[in-house]
Amino acid sequence: MTLAPDIPLQPGQVLARGVCRHLLDYDFVCVEEFVPEPGKRVDVMALGPKGEIWVIECKSCRADFRADAKWEGYLDWCDRYFWAVDESFPTELLPQETGLIIADAYDAEIVRMGPEAKLPAARRTALTRRFARHAARRLGQLRDPAS
Numbered sequence: 001m002t003l004a005p006d007i008p009l010q011p012g013q014v015l016a017r018g019v020c021r022h023l024l025d026y027d028f029v030c031v032e033e034f035v036p037e038p039g040k041r042v043d044v045m046a047l048g049p050k051g052e053i054w055v056i057e058c059k060s061c062r063a064d065f066r067a068d069a070k071w072e073g074y075l076d077w078c079d080r081y082f083w084a085v086d087e088s089f090p091t092e093l094l095p096q097e098t099g100l101i102i103a104d105a106y107d108a109e110i111v112r113m114g115p116e117a118k119l120p121a122a123r124r125t126a127l128t129r130r131f132a133r134h135a136a137r138r139l140g141q142l143r144d145p146a147s
Helices: 013-024 062-066 069-078 120-144
Strands: 002-004 029-034 043-047 053-058 080-087 097-103 108-113
Touching: 002 013, 013 029, 013 043, 013 080, 013 097, 013 108, 029 062, 029 120, 043 120, 053 069, 053 097, 053 120, 069 080, 069 120
Parallel strands: 053 080, 080 097
Antiparallel strands: 029 043, 043 053, 097 108
16 A cells, blocks of 8 residues: 555555545545644544535554643634544544544444544634645645646
8 A cells, every 4th residue: 555656555544545535425525634723733534515624634553642741732723623534443442532442444334433622613624625625636646746
């Protein structure tokens, strides 16, 4: 599995791929490695058909999770927050008040829905615009890498 023929995917990217594929079943579109504000980078931000915004952080191992001290700062940037891990991850480490997705490179399953905490309207509007512009910029770079 690679991004390009000679660049292998990292474990978190493998999880993100499965998550993004699965969320299409819910009519969500996703952007990986999205920056909602300077200093923050979420693994997956998903935009739903009704404008709902979910953040999914992909953790490939216990050490990866323990090293993440910034995840609570992402709660202000979504309506629902999830962890995505593989089936061998010790899920008892994850906070019970967050969502849980079990994923692999090909698909995923929402095991526990994250609680809803609706974004303020102004933040949702600004974030949706940033999401759309970011996605369009990525598509443009794919089509014309020199741009």
